[in-house]
Amino acid sequence: GWDGKPIPYWLYKLHGLGVEYPCEICGNFVYMGRKAFERHFQEWRHAHGMRCLGIPNTKHFQEITLIEDAFALWEKLKKERKSERQHDDAIEEYEDQQGNVFNKKTYDDLRRQGLL
Numbered sequence: 001g002w003d004g005k006p007i008p009y010w011l012y013k014l015h016g017l018g019v020e021y022p023c024e025i026c027g028n029f030v031y032m033g034r035k036a037f038e039r040h041f042q043e044w045r046h047a048h049g050m051r052c053l054g055i056p057n058t059k060h061f062q063e064i065t066l067i068e069d070a071f072a073l074w075e076k077l078k079k080e081r082k083s084e085r086q087h088d089d090a091i092e093e094y095e096d097q098q099g100n101v102f103n104k105k106t107y108d109d110l111r112r113q114g115l116l
Contacts, residue, residue, distance in 0.1 A: 023065040025049040 001007045006061065021037035022030045026045045031037040040046050041062055050057040053067065055074045064070050094107035096116050110116045 019063075024067050025053070025070060027067060072091075 012039075015035065016035040017035050019034065019074060020030050020032060021034070022028055023037075023040065023046065025041065026049050029040075029045060039044055041057075047057045049072070050061065052116050053070060055061065055070055060077060061070060061073065092104040093102060095101050095108075102110065107116070
């Protein structure tokens with residue numbers, strides 16, 4: 001325990017300290033107990049591992065311990081973000097002096113060509 005004395009076996013089992021939780025992102029470090037495992041996602045070792053992989057350490061990656069899973073989720077999030085941007089461009093509408101309505105992409109293309 002915190003005072004240097006061993007903790008009782010029932011307390012050891014209660015806190016699940018006999019259960020191992022490995023994290024591949026942290027260099028296959030093994031966390032003993034659920035509480036330590038959940039806490040480690042905000043600690044330096046996990047943050048450094050994510051940074052080395054080129055992935056931001058956000059709430060989306062909570063409970064992700066495998067490098068392959070982290071990359072798959074990161075690619076999925078990037079695709080969603082990209083499709084949101086394209087969707088936003090399609091929603092925005094612009095009107096010229098004659099009252100014609102265009103989406104953002106078409107309006108910008110026509111303006112660059114000098115047709116508006």
